[in-house]
Amino acid sequence: MNIDRGKAEAAFRDYVSHYNAEEEKVRLKIEHTFRVAGLCEQIARSLGLEKEEQDLAWFTGLLHDAGRFEQLKNYGTFIDADSIDHAEYGAQILFEQGKIRDYTEDASEDTLLWNAVRYHSAYRIPDMPDERTERFCHILRDADKIDILKVNVDFPPEEIYNVSSQELRSCPVSEAVMEAFYEEHAILRSLKRTAADHLVGHISLVFELQFPESRQIVKRQGYLLKLMDFESQNPVTREQFRKIRAYMTEYMERGNR
Numbered sequence: 001m002n003i004d005r006g007k008a009e010a011a012f013r014d015y016v017s018h019y020n021a022e023e024e025k026v027r028l029k030i031e032h033t034f035r036v037a038g039l040c041e042q043i044a045r046s047l048g049l050e051k052e053e054q055d056l057a058w059f060t061g062l063l064h065d066a067g068r069f070e071q072l073k074n075y076g077t078f079i080d081a082d083s084i085d086h087a088e089y090g091a092q093i094l095f096e097q098g099k100i101r102d103y104t105e106d107a108s109e110d111t112l113l114w115n116a117v118r119y120h121s122a123y124r125i126p127d128m129p130d131e132r133t134e135r136f137c138h139i140l141r142d143a144d145k146i147d148i149l150k151v152n153v154d155f156p157p158e159e160i161y162n163v164s165s166q167e168l169r170s171c172p173v174s175e176a177v178m179e180a181f182y183e184e185h186a187i188l189r190s191l192k193r194t195a196a197d198h199l200v201g202h203i204s205l206v207f208e209l210q211f212p213e214s215r216q217i218v219k220r221q222g223y224l225l226k227l228m229d230f231e232s233q234n235p236v237t238r239e240q241f242r243k244i245r246a247y248m249t250e251y252m253e254r255g256n257r
Helices: 005-016 024-046 051-063 066-075 086-096 110-118 131-154 157-161 165-170 175-182 195-208 212-221 223-228 235-255
Strands: none
Touching (some): 005 024, 005 051, 024 051, 024 066, 024 131, 051 131, 086 110, 110 131, 131 195, 131 212, 131 223, 157 195, 165 195, 195 223, 212 223
C-alpha cells in the first residue's frame, strides 16, 4: 500500500476542522494523534520494517482516535465507561461511514487498519487474521500508551479525568487497583473507583508495552517518572505512590537486563 501522507494528513485536518481546536480537549487529541503517528513510525523502524510498512504504521496512528472528537462533542468526556467505546466508534466512522476513503482510495489494507483502530484501546486484542495484523496492532497500542504518559503530565487533571485538582490530590488508590498494579498488567476500567485509580491505571500501561524500543522511548522521555512523582495531600496515597515508584523503577530496570 502506497500512502500519500500529504493527502492523509490533509484529510485528517479537514475532519478535525469541524471541531473547535481552541478547546483544550480538542487540541489535546489533535496533538496526540500526530505524536502517536510519529511514534508508530519510530517503533516500526526499530523493528527493521520496510519504508512502506513504516508508512502504514504511521497511518494507523493518524487514524486511531477518529472517534474521540464525536465522543467529546456528544458526551463531553474522554472516559469510555461514561460515554461510548471511542475505538469502536472510530472504526464505524472510518469504515462503515466510509470516511477512510477521504484519506486513501486504496482499500487493500482496510482489514488491517480496521483492526488497528478498533482494538487500539482494548484491554486485550482478540485473535487477529494473521501475525502481520497483530504486529501493527501492537505497534499502535504501544505508541498510544507511550503518548498517554505525556498527556497525563502536560495537561491538567481536570481536562483528562473530569475532576478537580483537589479531588485528585485527596483521594486514595483503591485496594483492588493496587493489587492489579502489582500483578504487572493494565488495570481494568471496572476496578477504577477514584481519580487516583485512573492515574495509576495510566502508569500501569507500561506493563503492556510489547517492543524494546517502546520501553526505551519511555525511559528517554521521562514522563513515567514525572507521573509517578504525583504529590497527594493524602498521606495514605503518598505512601501508595512511594511503593508504586519503587516497584515500577525495579520493573523497568529488570526489563533492560
